[in-house]
Amino acid sequence: MAPAEQTVASHPLDELLRADRLPHIWCPGCGLGPIMNCYVQAMAASAIPINQHVVVSGIGCTGRVPGYIKIDSFHTTHGRSIPFATGLKLANPELEVTVFSGDGDLFAIGGNHILHATRRNLDLNIICVNNFNYGMTGGQLGPTTPKGARTSTTPQGNPEDALNLVALMGSLGAVYVARWSALHVRQLEQSMARAFQKKGLTFIEVLAPCPTGFGRPNELGEGLDEMHLYQEECIVDDHADLRDCGIDLRSHKPLVLGNFIDIERATYGEWET
């Protein structure tokens, strides 16, 4: 049987997916599929009724995730998922609001919003899929592109330093900070479940292969090769010093994953009387 004929008629999570919109738009080897699957599994397993789950995104490949999930889903403008989510959450605190977006959307064009939402400690879950470049527009420099890496707008190599997302979010006071990869699906799903339980702003960074935009110009191979790289080079250290947890996939230094921060802090509007 040819591979094209091996498609299945249904998926166990069809109830929570917009099956009428599949197949999705992502490239072969992209990490978004397993990450979206983790979110849907975690949501289905959560004690929160499905109708209370809401997902919000900005623009980019990750921004397309809400369009495939059959819950209230909002695909906003570039960088603005967090303020939109802020409006939803403050207007109806019963909603379990998750922002699902990319590194460029959340930390470049939307950088100001993540800074202030975290400072406020709004009760939001932020899942940031980090593929080290702008994938949707064809592989340009992003705020997480490692120094020296090649992208279509840094053909001589990136002259800028990259943001270390987990260190930044820890410094801003996020009550939960974790990092996993598209390969670490069990840990990622558990992290998402923990984020649903937490009050306050939670942050999960997920490393994801982008063979088309970042893998090819940086000689990381196909998506599967990058998954092998995660398998070989990721270490789990919940107590790592986040300042030392910057990432350069080309460096062959350990990629540190873990549930780094899990603390309590008064949320927006709560104070001691």
Next chain:
Amino acid sequence: MIQAAQAPTVLTGSHFMNGDIACAEGALAAGCTFFAGYPITPSTEVMEHLARRLPETGGRFIQMEDELASMNCILGAAWAGKRSMTATSGPGFSLMQENIGLGMLTETPCVVVNVMRGGPSTGLPTLIGQADVMQAKWGSHGDYEAIAYVPSSPQEMFDLTVKAFNAAEIYRQPVFVLGDEAVGHLTERVVIPEASAIQRLERRRPAFAPGEGRIYEVANGDIAPPMPIAGEGYAIHMTGLTHDTRGYPVTSAEVHDALVRRLRDKIQLNADKIMEWEEYRLDDAGVCVISFGSSARSARHAINIARESGLSAGLMRLITVWPFPGAEIARLSDRVRAFVVAEANLGQIATQVERFTSRPVIGVHHGGGEMLRPDQILAAIREVA
């Protein structure tokens, strides 16, 4: 946690208040329960007043990090079922344009107040301007139709804010209140009616159960699709991409053209129900002065002086600038000799008027920073009377 006290939402009675505060009270009277904003002169009093009044009436208030966030925040609140508003001035209105576009394409009801000051850029933060008229029409990219009210008194800052909320619900889009610094900071008598006398149109909700209909389907005879609310099980998909009646993204010239035309038509085909103006001594006038906002106050004074000296001038005071009452200007052309357009900008309404008449159009313009004076408008009337 902030405890919501139960203060009255409608302050029925006769008050002495400025236009910004009247606008805030108008919002509360219209059922606004959510405000997100960023401080900016000369609109800040709207925000400061709601920072106190919303929590005490059970609503929510948040000061955001910028106007991009403010605009998006009120869109999110609208999808959670609230009547939401922001207030700003020129520089903030510029930043809001991105997500005004999102509100237009996703058909999200909300109210955006712009208390205009002198521009471009930082311009004259504390002084009057009326130069954001075209920005209100064309500020975000793409084709869409604006609804913009232009109050000329604190009383109208109250009344037209109420109307703006109702228009937002009927037409399902962001609606503008374009005040100006003089009207926002002017303190006058404002009469707030009994709550029962204030019209409040409720949001139309889908007639179908979750999963049984398409959320952007417009039934025959409807102006806009009814709106589901997050958390009710409709599995809403809202996107700023061109979308079909399910709300799903579609990359198709045909779907895009049909969607943009529907968004245009819901305003254009109902323009007669939205447009408002006031006529003053216009019945027998040979010269029609067109003005709005604080400039219309000077125009009215100029007309009274002109009449005393035997010149037959009258006023068409615009209450909405968008949709623009072009057909009425064409009708007036049959009986007036000339138009005088008085506005604190360099001709934004005058060029609109010229589109609908072959009569002379005399502009009385000022770049902003002070109110137009009656004698400037009178001189223009004399020129053509």
